[in-house]
Amino acid sequence: MKEKSRTKKIGAIIGLLAFQIAPLIIVLFHLYSFSNYNKASGWLKDNEGLCKFYTTKNSAHRSFTWTGPCNAGLAHGQGKLSVYESDRKLYDFDGFLKEGKIDGYGVMRWAFDGDVYEGHFKKGALNGFGRFYNDDGDHYEGDFVNWERYGEGTYWYDPESEKFKYTGEWKNDEPHGIGTLYYRDGRTKRGVFENGELIKEHITEHAMTDNYPKNVLITNDDGVEDMNRLVCLAETISERAEMVVVVASSSNRSGTSNMLSVSKTGALTAKLLSLDRERNIYIYEVDGYPADCVLFGGLGVFQQQNKTIDLVISGINGGANPGLAWFGSGTIGAARTAALAGLPSIAISGINEDREDKNGLAKLCKWVANFSGSKAVQDIQSYEYLTVSIPENLDDIKGVKVVERAISFDKPPFYLKCEVDETENLEIGRDITWYLHPEDPSTVYNMPAENDIFYYSQGYIVIVPMSINENNYPRIDHYSTYESELWKLFLE
Known part of the structure; x- marks a missing residue:
């Protein structure tokens, strides 16, 4: 009886172990199979066998369709690609292929969850700058390396998260390096991140609105003849700033964009017009252009005192700069020069040049000073700047609109x-x-379009986010297809 009982117990134990181990074995088998299944990269042929496409995964179970050109038997050029696995669509891609591989600018849409990526690819993977939109509502805009977020970028969390966004450095798909984390309740944490976690927090002036900006450079394109508006703004903003430097041209330089004289002459002549030691306001006159004023302030006055500029304000200037006016404006040229130097900058224009209403000017200076300390300005990223056009009649302003710039016109202006x-x-x-x-x-302009010209004409303060990066990314890959042809022309 004892022998049978022992045998039954051993059998029960073995049965129990088998019951528990079997699922583990099955899982391990599936993981092993999936791992090998997932590594099966290779070339796919279209239904006619005339054009090939390279997939990095599951080549034995995938197929594709391609609407673009085929060069030497390989999908090559611009077109639309659809990839299937076991007759189930995986994704659609609209963009550029190079020698059978996704390579260049394009838009990829995944069929199974609705995720979308638009940006640059290299050898079939996300590489370069792009935007990734998740179906959960979160999205990322920044640099990628081999499908992972790597470099500089901003991630917006899903609407259910207490976090609003993270902007800064990334590594291996996680916040890693210097960055700032914004919460939906208004809190901000800035510091050093490691593998997605904040390991060292820095309390800086950027995290505290009331203390920003500390060091301000103010310039314009109307020169010293329009100094009253610059002084008004300098005195107003000095209530929150530690140091304010005003640099104006010795003569009116309207319409000179971002021209530089120091790059030709190698020198600038500057004159200190006044110094308010109590409020720490410096006012200089420079024999140069608005862009020279920016360089003199940033590389001269502030650097001489071992200080860095927190914000460059170009203006307040007479005459608004919506639409095509940005192209030649010295006011905007100064802000663009500052952005090129990596300095946050804003260009303010629009007040009536002949206005003698001191109360109106004081009101406008106060708004610009408060705007300069707002989170909207603190959120300016590298190589960005904001242009602001203010209607002449301050009493009838309807509100503020952030819109795109009107860059097209029906006929020359x-x-x-x-x-x-x-x-x-x-x-x-x-x-x-x-x-x-x-x-x-x-x-001149197509007025019904909802751009800066339209809203400015309706009485709104118009803010246009601008960037010094004028690369036309969607067209780079298109024109690269002409490389060999243009080289042949050179050899002729």
């Missing part, structure tokens, strides 16, 4: 008219003057 009838007085070597005649802006 001006024309040149000859002082004489050139067709009847053709004479080689004769100097003839052609006069600039501006067109009515309302007849």
Whole structure:
């Protein structure tokens, strides 16, 4: 009886172990199979067997369709790609392939969860700058290396999270390095992150709105002849700043964009006009352009005192700069120069140049000072700047709109008219003057479009986020297809 009882117990134990181990063996088997299944990269052929596409996974179970060109039997160029696995669609890709591999700018949409990526690929993987949108509502904008977030980027958390966004450095798909974490309740934590965790917090002026900006540079493109607006803004912003430096050109430099004289002459002539030691306000006159003023302030005055600039303000200037006015504006040129130097900057314009209403000017200076300390300005990222156009009638302003710039027009915004009838007085070597005649802006732009021109004309303060990065990424890959053809032209 004891022997049978012992045998039954051993059998029960073995049965129990088998019952518990069997699922583990099955799981391990599936993991092993999936691992090998997942590594099966290789070439796929289309239904006609004429064009091939390379997949990094599951080549034995995948198929594809391709609407673009095929070069030497490989999908190559711009088109639409759909990839299937066991007849189930995995994803669609609209963009560029190079020698059978996804390579260049494009948009990928995953069929099973609705995720979307738009940006750059290299050898079939996410590499370079891009934007990834998750179906849960979170998304990331920044750098990728081999499918992982790596470099500089900003991640917006899903709406259910207490966190709002993280902006800073990334490594291996996690916040890693210097960054800032924003919470939905208004809290901000800035410091050093490691593998997604904040390991060392820094309390800086950027994290505390009331103490930002500490060091401010103010300039304009109207020069010293319009100093009253600059002084008004400097005195107002000095209530929150530790040091304010005003640098203005010795003459009106409107319409000079980001021209530099110091790059040609190698020197600048500057004159200290006044120094308010109590409020720490310096006012300089420089024989140069607005861009020279920015360099003089940043590389001269502040650097000489071992200080860095927190914010560059170009303006407050007369005459608004919506639409195409940004292209030649010295006001915006100064802000663009600051952004190129990695300095947060804003360009303020629009007040009536002949305005003598001191109360109105004081009100505007206070708004600009408060705007400068707002989270909106603190959130300016590297190589970005903001342009602000303010309607002339301050009493009738309807609100603030952040919109895109109108960069198209129905006809040129001006024309040149000859002082004489050139067709009847053709004479080689004769100097003839052609006069600039501006067109009515309302007849130049497509006014119904909801851009800065539209809202400015409706009485809104208009803010346009700008960037010095003028790369046309979607077209780089298109024009790269002409490389060999253009090289052949050179060799002819």
